[in-house]
C-alpha cells in the first residue's frame with residue numbers, strides 16, 4: 001500500500017537537494033564569469049601607446065609637454081627622459097591642470113609637483129604615472145598605460 005505522506009516528503013527532500021545543488025553550480029559559474037570579466041577589464045586597461053615625437057612640436061625640447069591621449073600628459077625632462085602622468089586628480093577625479101611647473105586641481109585645490117607627487121591636499125595619493133620608453137633611433141616614445 002502506498003503511503004502518500006512519505007512520497008510527498010521524499011519529493012520535497014529531493015527537490016531541496018536539487019535546488020541546493022543547482023544553486024551551488026550556478027554560483028560557481030557566476031564566479032567564473034566574474035573572474036573572466038575582471039581579467040578582460042585588466043587587459044583593457046593595460047595598453048601601450050607609441051607616439052612619434054616629431055608629431056608633437058612641444059615635446060622637441062626639455063621642459064616641453066603635450067597631452068598625448070585622454071587625460072595623459074607627457075613632459076620632456078631632458079633629451080632622453082620623459083614623465084607621463086594621468087591628469088585625473090586622486091581626490092575626486094577632476095582633471096588637474098599643468099602650468100609647466102606643477103599641477104593644480106580646479107575643484108578643491110590639490111597640488112602636485114612635476115612628478116605627480118602630492119604637495120597639497122585634500123588629495124592623499126600621487127597622480128598615476130606611466131612608464132615610458134624613448135627610442136632615439138626612430139624618435140618615438142612608448143607610454144605603457
Ligand code: FES
Pocket residue numbers: 089090091092093094105106107108109110121122123
Ligand atoms: S577633485 Fe581634485 S582636489 Fe578634489
